[in-house]
Amino acid sequence: MSSIQQSSSQAQARAPEAPRPHAVLYAAPRPSRRFIPVWRRNYLVWRKYLFERILSNIIEPLITLVAFGYGLGSLLPDVGGASYLQFLASGSICMSVMYSAKFESLWGAYSRMDTQKTWAAIMNTPSSIDDIVLGEVAWAGTKALITGVAMLIVIWALGVGRSPLSLLALPVLLLSGLAFSAMALIVNSMARGYDTLSNYFVVVVTPMVFLSGVFFPLEQLPAWLAAIARWLPLAAMVDAVRPLILGRLPEHLAGDLALLVAYGAACYYTALVLTRRRLLK
Amino acid sequence: MRALSFSAVNSIASAASPEPRRSDVVLDVRELRKIYGTTTVVDGFSFAIPRGECYALLGPNGAGKTTTLRCCLGLVEPDGGAIELLGEPVPQRAREARVRVGVVPQLDNLDPDFTVAENLLVYGRYFGLPDALIRERIPALLDFASLAHKKDAWIGELSGGMKRRLTLARALVNDPELVFMDEPTTGLDPQARHLIWERLKQLLARGKTIVLTTHFMDEAERLANRLAVIDRGAKIAEGAPRELIRAHIEAHVVEVFGDGATQWAEGIDRNLVSRLEVSGETAFCYAVDPAPILRDLEGRPNLRYLHRPANLEDLFLKLTGREMRDEA
Numbered sequence: 001m002s003s004i005q006q007s008s009s010q011a012q013a014r015a016p017e018a019p020r021p022h023a024v025l026y027a028a029p030r031p032s033r034r035f036i037p038v039w040r041r042n043y044l045v046w047r048k049y050l051f052e053r054i055l056s057n058i059i060e061p062l063i064t065l066v067a068f069g070y071g072l073g074s075l076l077p078d079v080g081g082a083s084y085l086q087f088l089a090s091g092s093i094c095m096s097v098m099y100s101a102k103f104e105s106l107w108g109a110y111s112r113m114d115t116q117k118t119w120a121a122i123m124n125t126p127s128s129i130d131d132i133v134l135g136e137v138a139w140a141g142t143k144a145l146i147t148g149v150a151m152l153i154v155i156w157a158l159g160v161g162r163s164p165l166s167l168l169a170l171p172v173l174l175l176s177g178l179a180f181s182a183m184a185l186i187v188n189s190m191a192r193g194y195d196t197l198s199n200y201f202v203v204v205v206t207p208m209v210f211l212s213g214v215f216f217p218l219e220q221l222p223a224w225l226a227a228i229a230r231w232l233p234l235a236a237m238v239d240a241v242r243p244l245i246l247g248r249l250p251e252h253l254a255g256d257l258a259l260l261v262a263y264g265a266a267c268y269y270t271a272l273v274l275t276r277r278r279l280l281k
Numbered sequence: 282m283r284a285l286s287f288s289a290v291n292s293i294a295s296a297a298s299p300e301p302r303r304s305d306v307v308l309d310v311r312e313l314r315k316i317y318g319t320t321t322v323v324d325g326f327s328f329a330i331p332r333g334e335c336y337a338l339l340g341p342n343g344a345g346k347t348t349t350l351r352c353c354l355g356l357v358e359p360d361g362g363a364i365e366l367l368g369e370p371v372p373q374r375a376r377e378a379r380v381r382v383g384v385v386p387q388l389d390n391l392d393p394d395f396t397v398a399e400n401l402l403v404y405g406r407y408f409g410l411p412d413a414l415i416r417e418r419i420p421a422l423l424d425f426a427s428l429a430h431k432k433d434a435w436i437g438e439l440s441g442g443m444k445r446r447l448t449l450a451r452a453l454v455n456d457p458e459l460v461f462m463d464e465p466t467t468g469l470d471p472q473a474r475h476l477i478w479e480r481l482k483q484l485l486a487r488g489k490t491i492v493l494t495t496h497f498m499d500e501a502e503r504l505a506n507r508l509a510v511i512d513r514g515a516k517i518a519e520g521a522p523r524e525l526i527r528a529h530i531e532a533h534v535v536e537v538f539g540d541g542a543t544q545w546a547e548g549i550d551r552n553l554v555s556r557l558e559v560s561g562e563t564a565f566c567y568a569v570d571p572a573p574i575l576r577d578l579e580g581r582p583n584l585r586y587l588h589r590p591a592n593l594e595d596l597f598l599k600l601t602g603r604e605m606r607d608e609a
Contacts, residue, residue, distance in 0.1 A: 024358055024372075037406035044403065045394040117390035123356055124384035125407035125455075126376045280356060281317075 025276050029269060031134050034127040038135025039142070041118075042108075046143065057150035061096055065089055065158065080217060082246055089160045090245035091214035093151045093169075094176070094238045100147035101177040102205060104140040105184035106197040112136075113188065119279065129279055133272050137181045144177025145170065155245065163247030172244070175257065176237040179264030182271050183233070189274035213238045233263045305331040307367055307459050307490050308353060314361030315348050315514075322348045324514035325362070332458075335481070335491040337505035339498070339593060341603075345514035346494035347387060350461050353492070354379060367458060380408060383452030387463040387494075389444045391436045397447055398423070398432045401454055408455040418454060425480065426450035442473030449480060459490040466500060478503055498593035510597055517600045522593060529599060530591040531555050533571040537564040537578065539585040553577065558598055565598065567591070 046053060065085065073084035080087065112118040119132050148170065155161050187200045211221070212234035218226045229235050240256040243249060250256065308330040315323040323345045330336045338346045351357040353364055355375020364371040369378035392400050398419055405415035423429040426446035431439065439447065445465065452460055465481070466474040481491060481504055495501055501508050502522045510518040510525075518525055537545060546557060546564035553574050556567040566574050571588055578586050597603075 034407070034409065037403070037409070040406060041392070041403050044399070048394075116393055117386075117388065118392055120386065121390040121392070121404070122407050124354060124379065124382075124386065125404070126380045126409065127407045128376055280358065 024280070026273055029134070029272055030128070030130045032128075032131055034131040035135035035138060037127060038122065038132050039139045042104075042135070042139040043142070054150065057147050058154060061092065061151045061154050064092055065154065065160070069160075086160055086246055087217075087242075088215065089155050089158075090242040091238050093148060093155065093173070093245065094212075094234060094241050095209055095214045096151055097144045097148045097173045097177055098180045098205075098209075098234055098237070101140045101144040101180040102184045102201070104143050105136060105181040106188060106200070107194070108140075109136050109185060109188045110191055110194065110197060113275075113279075114191075123279065129276055130272060133185060133268075133275055136185060137178055137268060137271075140181030140184070141174055141178035144180070145174045148173035148177075152245075161245045161247065163245070165247050165249070166245045169241045169244040172237065172240050172257070172260075175260050175264065176233070176241075179233055179260050179267065182264050182267035185271035186267055186274060189271055189278050208232050208234050211235070213242075231259070233260055236260055306365075307332050308492060309365040310349070310353065310362065311364075312362040313349065313352055313359055313364065315345070315352060315357065316360045322514050323352065323359070326509075326511065326514065326516055327362075328509055328516070328519065330490060330492060332490055333485070333488050334506045335485050335493060335504050337501040337508035338492070338494040338511055339496070339501045339505075339508050339597075340494075340511035341496055344511045346511065347463055348514075349511075350463055350492070350494060354382070354384065354461065380455065381458045383455065383457035383460040385445075385448050385452045385460065385462040385465050387467065389448050391444060391447060391451070393436045396433050396435055397428055397439070400436065400447065401451055404451045405454040410455065415454065418456075422450040422453060425453070425483075427476070440473075442469055442476065445469060445473065445477060446480070449477065453484075457489070459492065460484065462491060462493045464494055464496070466495075466497065474500075498597075501593055508593075510593070510600065512597075512601050518596065526591050526593065526596055530595050531567040531569050532591055533568050534589055534591050534595055535566040535568065535571055535574050535578070536587040536589070537566065537584055538562055538587075540583050542584055545581065545584060549574075549577070556599075560598065560603075565595065567595070 065088065069085035069088045073088065076084040078084070082090075119129075122132055123129060152166060152169070155166070184200075187197065191197055209215075211225070211229040212218075212232050213229075214234070218229055218235065221229060230239075236256040236259040240250045240253055240260075243251070306329045308328075310329070311327050313323050313326045314321070326345070326349060328336070338349060340346055348357060352359045353366055353371060355366075355372035355378070358372060366375070366378040367381050369375070371378060392403060395403055401419050401422055402412065402415050405418070406412070420429070423432055426443075426449060428443060428447055428450070431443065436444065436447075449462075449465070452462075462481075466477050469477065478500070481493075485491060485504075491504070493501070493504060505522060507519065507521055508525070509516045518529070520528070542562060542564050543559055546559055546566075549557070549566075551557070554566040554568050558565040558567075568574055575586075575588060578584055
């Protein structure tokens with residue numbers, strides 16, 4: 001008992017002033033190692049369906065590449081010095097990685113937050129909301145990277161691109177996955193239901209795919225639209241990843257990475273503040 | 282059965298000292314205040330809970346019970362007051378305090394993506410416990426929840442009572458000193474409730490401290506050493522259940538209902554009852570000696586009545602003028 005009394009008085013002595021509610025909401029992210037159990041929880045669920053997940057990760061890009069690359073591509077001329085199949089494959093790896101991160105941080109995260117109340121359960125433990133958001137971003141990034149690796153294997157297997165430089169694309173894929181996850185978590189924190197998620201996909205994500213040079217070069221767009229599109233995170237990702245897959249060094253790698261980091265950091269902080277606002281009340 | 286439980290509660294209640302010694306206090310809440318918009322949900326609420334006690338927050342839905350718990354856990358920023366949980370100031374060091382706290386939330390939020398045993402494993406990890414330690418604890422936790430045979434079942438396969446027991450076991454995975462329970466038996470059938478109550482008594486016997494919210498009078502009477510009756514965010518009475526009733530309420534209650542009950546109440550000889558409350562279709566007659574009232578009722582076959590000892594609902598009715606089951 002006396003030790004409790006002691007620790008109690010110590011706690012009082014070092015206790016800071018109670019922060020005002022706004023200060024709590026907008027506080028800088030407080031990352032801790034406690035995000036790891038959140039990551040592991042999602043990983044454990046993923047592992048339960050390992051076979052199905054890997055299979056879908058391989059089959060989906062395979063269908064896209066065979067149908068559009070071989071089928072449609074055979075009717076098209078080379079694009080920027082590469083066959084259309086190569087152009088498409090190096091673009092759609094970006095699209096798949098982005099989709100993987102977005103799905104996990106929209107439907108997956110929303111189910112855990114709202115439907116299953118998994119986050120509420122975690123918040124009753126020493127793991128905090130900051131740990132949950134970080135764990136979710138880290139997991140979505142991991143899952144996006146797994147998608148990217150599976151796709152790269154398909155690209156290698158089909159002989160579309162076999163440059164060792166393509167391995168350098170992996171860190172870019174991971175960084176992009178983290179950034180796209182953070183963006184999606186902003187939507188998640190404001191969603192009123194699954195419809196919000198679908199609307200975001202239709203209004204934001206799908207148009208971005210068509211404006212980011214996945215299916216055709218940005219140069220094909222009207223000049224004004226191309227100028228805007230260059231600032232899209234997916235365009236930056238494609239701009240960095242495509243040359244690496246096709247065996248060249250990207251021209252604007254630093255700029256592309258800086259843009260992705262900026263998007264990721266800004267969205268992560270915003271998502272954190274909005275999620276705190278939603279759940280800490 | 283009822284009389285039996287009263288005596289059991291009384292014996293626990295008499296063991297607890299009314300004013301806890303400062304060093305024994307595991308949860309100390311002073312002048313807690315929480316305002317949402319223009320609504321004051323918690324209005325200057327203070328209480329202190331000594332180690333090993335079962336303390337109940339009793340009040341109707343919307344009285345501020347859950348908000349109070351969320352403030353104590355550091356999940357809600359209070360607008361005023363001070364909280365100290367296990368020696369840690371909350372919310373500043375709520376994370377450190379939560380290491381030694383268990384929570385049974387009002388709504389089950391077990392993880393439907395996992396089996397029963399996996400739920401315990403995954404939850405233990407959130408406390409930073411190593412897998413080996415959690416796996417070592419799982420068999421005892423499953424025994425405690427009477428779920429050993431359901432170890433590998435999915436959450437969707439469990440009944441409501443089983444889910445509640447698993448939620449309780451999950452709250453114990455970190456071997457907490459203090460367990461918060463937000464309406465632990467709401468929505469359960471009587472058998473399942475009794476099983477939960479029995480488990481809670483086991484926890485108290487092991488020296489755990491329990492903070493319980495409930496809107497069930499009988500639950501508070503059975504389990505709590507002390508309780509606070511709260512209404513509209515403020516504490517309107519506090520003490521051991523039986524003592525509170527003894528202090529505020531006549532020992533006997535005759536509830537009269539059926540056709541003409543309210544008319545009968547209007548015409549009754551006021552010398553027979555010391556206090557009369559009419560709520561809805563029911564007349565509540567409070568008396569030190571109920572015999573004259575009962576004799577009067579014998580001759581009125583249209584009226585139905587129930588003679589019972591006074592309980593917390595009567596206390597609430599007296600203090601607020603409303604029945605507990607009313608939504609606030």
